[in-house]
Amino acid sequence: MDYIIEIKELSKQYFNKKALNNISINIEKGKIIGILGPNGSGKTTLIKIITGILRQSKGEIKIDGKTPGVYTKSIVSYLPDRNFLYPWMNIKDAIAFYKDFYKDFDEKKAYELLDFMKLNSKSKISSLSKGMTEKLNLALVLSRKAKVYVLDEPIAGVDPVARDQILNAIIENYNKDSTMIITTHLVRDMESIFEDIIFLKEGEVFLARNAEELREERKMQIDDLYKEIFG
């Protein structure tokens, strides 16, 4: 099989707390993967290691055959769970910034997504609401033709209208040649787009399967299964 991400016996420890414990996962190319788990299960830690802003304590991780570094950062499009753009920027600056740093950035698509999200390119980043910020960040991240998209809680804390816009943007702009990893605990809203599911529990992989197979086997929705596992 063709794996874009290979994780082998990966652990991350903060002093006496194990955030990730001996995780081994292989992620196939061209799939949308949901990493599910409650707060503190290790989702964000795993994502940060994939994006190269956190170092593992043990184990190995390869993205497109390379350890996280300059190359992997050029092929991974990352949406953090916070407002990460420089506050002095306006939306136009942010688009120019992405265009300058990422060869795979499609400026035209970015402006189309801005229209879709009803965002004004002259708005200052610091003046945007939580929902607008989330939509802008997603527009930037999805405007790249990256090999891997990593979206950390893309719909957390936004109103239902913005949530629908974000979900539609993800579905419509997903590139079949790419892999998309999404973490969330709002499972009901997002489960329909996941092809594979990884349940993380206390830093370990509790279950990793194809979403459709899981539904058929357990005769329940992923959201219900989530509640059964973590409830």
Added chain:
Amino acid sequence: MGKYIKYEIKGSYKFILGIITILLVAFSLIQMNIYKLSQQSNAVQNLKVTPFITGISGLVVFGAFLTAFFYIIGSFRKELYENRGYLTFTLPLTGNQIVGAKFIVAMMWFIILGLFVVVYNLLLGSIIFSNDWIANMKDIIQLLREILNQGTIALGVLGILSSIMTLILIYFSITVSRVSIRNKKLGSLWFVLFLILNGVIAYVILKINTIFPYYMDINVFEISHIDNVNLDNVNFVSQTVKNMGSPILLNDNCCNAYINITGLITKILITIGSFLGTGYLIENKIDL
């Protein structure tokens, strides 16, 4: 790296412009007051006020540079402790490129501020005090020729090198502090670390200067042992410190300077090492 430099400038130019505006207003007021005083006939009064005005000018320059300095350090610290780091450290850039860009922009702002202070004051002075611009400029160029001898150039080069080393050591201290202590509240420990590092480095360089007292005569670029340096007309201070590991020896009229070459090389190596160390830590050890 050029692109990152561009965005560093975009993100900070408004603040530097603010400092320049304050400097512009402050020096205009100072020079106008000097002019007013010069028009008064009370020489005794002028004599009393002149040092005060000079002091105020010095404080304005010091304040402006200090503000810029803290802003630049704060901007570096924000990358490591605030959300913007999620953007900076996921860019496909090496640690050295990020630190290098920040360093280049910081130095650029200091040079611009310095040039502004000098050029604006010279121009304003020429306008206020005289109508004869060309004659004034000739005087200023002549004055600069007199001031810029080998001694002042050597002192200037050492001063610039020390400033570069200080800035890079601060970057290094902030990064080491961030890598070792995740708690933001304890993030100010970088300052303690910086003081310790600075002290240790000063001591090491002094020792190296003493153990290897080889001085370069910057008049002829020849290196010789201190015993072979012609100290006949080396000034009093240099005579006193010559056996104490002084980084520089000057003669009486500052027209000849001897720089301790081993100390200088050590300083350059420490600066390069701190720069590469900061880049390495940012690329390989930062946990956001």
